[in-house]
Amino acid sequence: MVVDGCPPLLELSEDDIQPQLDRRRPGQSRLTTPRRESDTVRILSGVFEGKTLGTPILLMVENEDARPSAYEGFRDLYRPSHADFTYDAKYGIRNWQGGGRSSARETVGRVAAGAIAEKILALAEGVSIISYVRRVGSIEAADPKRLTRKKVDANDVRCPDGEAAEKMAAAIDAARRDGDSLGGIVETIVTGTPAGLGIPVFDRLEADLAKAMLSLPASKGFEIGSGFDGTFLRGSEHNDPFVPRVDRKTGETRIGTTTNRSGGVQGGISNGEPIVFRVAFKPTATIRKPQRTVDTEGRRRTLEARGRHDPCVLPRAVPVVEAMTALVLVDHWLRQLSMTSAVERMQRSSSEARRPTSGRNRSDRAPADRTRGGRK
Amino acid sequence: MVVDGCPPLLELSEDDIQPQLDRRRPGQSRLTTPRRESDTVRILSGVFEGKTLGTPILLMVENEDARPSAYEGFRDLYRPSHADFTYDAKYGIRNWQGGGRSSARETVGRVAAGAIAEKILALAEGVSIISYVRRVGSIEAADPKRLTRKKVDANDVRCPDGEAAEKMAAAIDAARRDGDSLGGIVETIVTGTPAGLGIPVFDRLEADLAKAMLSLPASKGFEIGSGFDGTFLRGSEHNDPFVPRVDRKTGETRIGTTTNRSGGVQGGISNGEPIVFRVAFKPTATIRKPQRTVDTEGRRRTLEARGRHDPCVLPRAVPVVEAMTALVLVDHWLRQLSMTSAVERMQRSSSEARRPTSGRNRSDRAPADRTRGGRK
Amino acid sequence: MVVDGCPPLLELSEDDIQPQLDRRRPGQSRLTTPRRESDTVRILSGVFEGKTLGTPILLMVENEDARPSAYEGFRDLYRPSHADFTYDAKYGIRNWQGGGRSSARETVGRVAAGAIAEKILALAEGVSIISYVRRVGSIEAADPKRLTRKKVDANDVRCPDGEAAEKMAAAIDAARRDGDSLGGIVETIVTGTPAGLGIPVFDRLEADLAKAMLSLPASKGFEIGSGFDGTFLRGSEHNDPFVPRVDRKTGETRIGTTTNRSGGVQGGISNGEPIVFRVAFKPTATIRKPQRTVDTEGRRRTLEARGRHDPCVLPRAVPVVEAMTALVLVDHWLRQLSMTSAVERMQRSSSEARRPTSGRNRSDRAPADRTRGGRK
């Protein structure tokens, strides 16, 4: 993974990245694929004496438990609802040995990069990004109270509602025993985002979040704030009233909303309220049950997959969703910083009596004397 | 609106663009805002003697019924669930006179550009893009049969299920009388898309569609294929079995699927089945009912909007969703064309006995003789 | 012209833009084309009550003296060293009526956008960008002393060396009388640029300047600092020694160089010394003298152009080069601001005892209570 655009002078080591990779890695619990990967990350460049250099950061995670031979049986088969057929249709060639860009293994890179983004946002703005499993199949968690990542990790499902989590775990186990799989919903709550992130028209904040989430393997839907359910309401029920809100500590007044059906974004721009969205993940496409399909010649065949797959991707999707959230937010944050800093710089300068020479690094000699080295 | 990247030699006139603008324009029926705009488009550059030049196309639609004074009352008020507050938070300045980038009026440009994209796709690939109003509030249409744009336009709601459409129209009328508003869902079905569009990992086809849709004013959610509902299924119920499919006319066999829970996209790449997705639109934020809010100083105020607004944006959102769909698809189509043409070109050349001189436009003289004009 | 990315709250009116357009417009002196265009600019959007909104700025300059009929005679001819042939080769279609993207008229847009960029840089950093005509044909100006734009504009040639300017003007006049044209060199000196602009590897500052300059009509070369002449030196003669330099006003010491063969850029990044570069412009391709050419069918023909052309583009190229310089610099400045501001923000936060609630606009209530509008 190459991470470009990270500011310099950020203290960074593998320890900042590994924890989220550990939450994503296979084999971490009985609910996930039994494939064993330590997913140990190494920083190969971009960090010097413990600090980022401002230049691209190269991260490496090696595969340890790849078994190309396990895919031998699917060599000429199109697995239903997988990318085998579409890769062939697009490229005319396909690496049938597993891994590659159609494997969810590619999310390793997203999580590693996201951990860096998350560190920046937490450090600079106190942003907190927490995702959790909201629903598995038809088992839905209750609204969380004072959500923390610790509560999320209290069980293997990554659902802070312990009671629901137990049912979810049982359902996932049952699906696995049946050689089947389950889908569900991951919800994300971001607090601490400053107001002002997002760009009108095409690069709205929720648009970039939606793209990030729909770029994830197995995702089928995205909704922000009131989402699809909000479409059942009338405007008078749906609008979020503005209110003044006094900060108990600082005594300052800021503007907030009493409800948050907007999900923290209005007109494509964050309003300072929590950003809340949900992502739908389909049941894992790889199952053990026999399935009808065709081979690469279009002949009818039956597929009986063995392989090592997740009966439900949701628990491992949690850090992936968090990572993509952090990446979207940090990009918008950097864009906004550029703009606000430019405004500050223009205003500071025009309010000063402009002095002929500032303290900035610039020439104070006539330029013409010194530019002709090549000619004299 | 500036449209860049349109291929040359496409026959193009205002008549190709105006029909979709007419479907979007205000004042077209009693269900929409009474504001009167003809939304007449003029092509100012990029077309010569009826054909595109391959250079950017400048399109202009003038405002005819803007009333800045109508916004005078909101000058220092933050309208709930509007972009007033977030624009101020982001930019420190805001044009309070209506219009601008936070107005849905900006979708004029999307529709105009989309009409060009749609013409290209229809001409080159026979792609058909049809959106319709699937649900208004809690009134949902039945699954459409042999959907056409004509059926969609058979009523003012743009819902091909006539019975549901009547109820929707009545509900919208009722909301308007109450000074209130309604939301709902627009569904889109695209046929004729070749397999192979979409780029793995970040630029998946559904990711770009999701971004495009969430960039629309008032949209709160996106789902493709089985979407959120599909998360209730098990993998064995959800996977789309592949089957050989014989074309009755050409006799050729191609690979299809018996169900389409994938929504026409697998692994981020189109599979040749219909692309099906839904977009959630919230109830219009502008309502006549009094609402609590604050002014720009954070003081509590009551807002009583009059103004001319849509009690439900869904009917006018239909051509906007179609336009964004066309823009996403044409971009991916051009990217794919580039790749497949490169492969063809490389293979054609290597299968030919390479002749020392091809018919391509190139020099056959020694280059050195002719490059020294400036020196001799 | 659409200018995107301009920060908000910048005071901006047509008066900030018109002066540079006036320096570029045709018909301003006997040395330029006699075509009369006032090139009056209007701001159509993006500015509100005299200040930028942070959203795109639409500028319009109308053509007033276009004569499509004047090009009737070249309809099927390829003018030598013009873009007629290559546009046909690329697009298969060409607007033969003059104007369009192959006309130097497109530089109007560059100059208008550049004037905004220049205002930002001057206001925020005190950057000064001055270009002038360094050479026309074989007549070269002496190194300028304390260059100002006023000195540049003291004559129609835009050469601050009055003696050379007279000879240049005479040479241009002579070329015009002969139905011929001249080329030359524009030199640019930028002072006040802060150190640190430019991105290693691909987006080096001189790389982006080179691209900007070679994108100009009629430009054939770019060199920075010692340029081509510097290649005759040995390293020991060419390297710029670093020295401490005490600012006479502030008493601060900064690091400077005693010579500036680097041209203000080292390792792709500005070092705070003046940025100095030169652009070569070929003699105008349009001349009155008869020329051999072919028509669109490849048949030999003789071209006798009349038309209204510049016998030498250099005087009018001066503001165009300045504009492109400003655009390159402002982009790199905004990128750098984003990075340095991020570092400041991260450091400020970590040096503070992190308080549980900052004064930033954020929620202080449990998020879960307020995100469920659509569901309750």
Place this chain on the structure above:
Amino acid sequence: MVVDGCPPLLELSEDDIQPQLDRRRPGQSRLTTPRRESDTVRILSGVFEGKTLGTPILLMVENEDARPSAYEGFRDLYRPSHADFTYDAKYGIRNWQGGGRSSARETVGRVAAGAIAEKILALAEGVSIISYVRRVGSIEAADPKRLTRKKVDANDVRCPDGEAAEKMAAAIDAARRDGDSLGGIVETIVTGTPAGLGIPVFDRLEADLAKAMLSLPASKGFEIGSGFDGTFLRGSEHNDPFVPRVDRKTGETRIGTTTNRSGGVQGGISNGEPIVFRVAFKPTATIRKPQRTVDTEGRRRTLEARGRHDPCVLPRAVPVVEAMTALVLVDHWLRQLSMTSAVERMQRSSSEARRPTSGRNRSDRAPADRTRGGRK
């Protein structure tokens, strides 16, 4: 190095890449740095069974002879005309141990990627890209006749004019003995480029070439065709007359020019003539002679570098310039292919009687039946 955008189905192995890396690697002759690096490339992903997959290609070249300790003495010194000072100014941190993005070692990646680009262009279009050392210090080669890469590599200088090459080698040797360095000019001649590459206004072909070349370490200038020298000519002397040219083999007539002062590009678009340009490289900044400079605190110091450096970068710059040329050309070629293929596709379709069902991969059933899996 990650190479994205390479079409699939290209036969590719390390053998396609290594030869150009060998021409760039240190230690290849007595004229270059004595540092020993084999620069052996490995393909880590993106190629399967000898063919590209269409997905990103990861290439790895390991450092073998890095000596961080050799830089210990410069830890707090700013080497003149190096990037030490500007990196500190930009980032506030700098890896002083050599390597990194300010080292010319980064050109390894460019050369590896360029080799792939070159293979595509050669295979698909018969493009030939040849660079050579045109001048070292004041020793200039004669115009080459029927240039080949073999002739270029006939000596260590990479100058096809053997007589000049001997003098150049002697001059480089003398500079090395003196602890000094030399600069010069690399010229590039590209044949076989189809007409039509390049995009008007900002992405002109020569603009992208200029950016690519000025992004190279030590480059100070770029000129195309007649370049700076052409500015001494009048238009009537400079314009390239068009002529019909009959291909001796195919008998076809194409349009060419009798001279090539345009350097193969007119109006920003290739015209099918050889593309000819020159790049100026300054004398290597690292020299053994003592030099005045300052340390990071701004105190005057004397630098006495030892280290292993090239007394003249020109011989090793040749494959780097070729690589960047190939990368620029292949990008423009892919962009042009996309456009021309779109035109073909639109025209083919409209000339056919449109049949209701084509052979393309698409659904022929009513879409509505098959999109509801998740709901039923």
